[in-house]
Amino acid sequence: MRNPNTTQTKYTTSIEVAKPTEVVFSHLLHDVAKFWPEDFEGESSKLNDEFIFRSGEGSHYSKNKVIELVPNKKVTWLVTESIRKTDNFDWTGTKMIFELTPKGDHTLIEFTYDGIILEGEYERLVQICDMVIKEMLYKFITDGTSFNH
Numbered sequence: 001m002r003n004p005n006t007t008q009t010k011y012t013t014s015i016e017v018a019k020p021t022e023v024v025f026s027h028l029l030h031d032v033a034k035f036w037p038e039d040f041e042g043e044s045s046k047l048n049d050e051f052i053f054r055s056g057e058g059s060h061y062s063k064n065k066v067i068e069l070v071p072n073k074k075v076t077w078l079v080t081e082s083i084r085k086t087d088n089f090d091w092t093g094t095k096m097i098f099e100l101t102p103k104g105d106h107t108l109i110e111f112t113y114d115g116i117i118l119e120g121e122y123e124r125l126v127q128i129c130d131m132v133i134k135e136m137l138y139k140f141i142t143d144g145t146s147f148n149h
Helices: 021-030 122-143
Strands: 006-017 039-042 050-055 060-070 074-084 095-103 106-118
Touching: 006 122, 021 074, 021 095, 021 106, 021 122, 060 095, 106 122
Parallel strands: none
Antiparallel strands: 006 106, 039 050, 050 060, 060 074, 074 095, 095 106
16 A cells, blocks of 8 residues: 655766766666665566565565666666555655766766655655665776675
């Protein structure tokens, strides 16, 4: 049951990395477990692949599906099931969109969270998205530093 105190929002953050678009795109398809801060199970490398994120001993669960895949340009994940057990927050229907733009021998990565948040949690969303993209993904792509679960 969806928590009634939710709101629809969109947040975009971006980074530029000194790697070609093809390399960055490959990381987004094949190395999610190495930069995403939650336990990862499943596949995310082709259209209609499904995968699960879990954390906090099952207190956070998200099943996702790759619904858009444009080689070297765009990947979109759709949350098909979700629950944060601590407050019954459900963000099913949210899209997580990665868009790549070549900039010479660099790549601009724009990440957009397009979906549901609890009222009053916009700043938390910004902090989490910025951490995952600007810190974890950036470090993984630029120097191979992997997130350790």
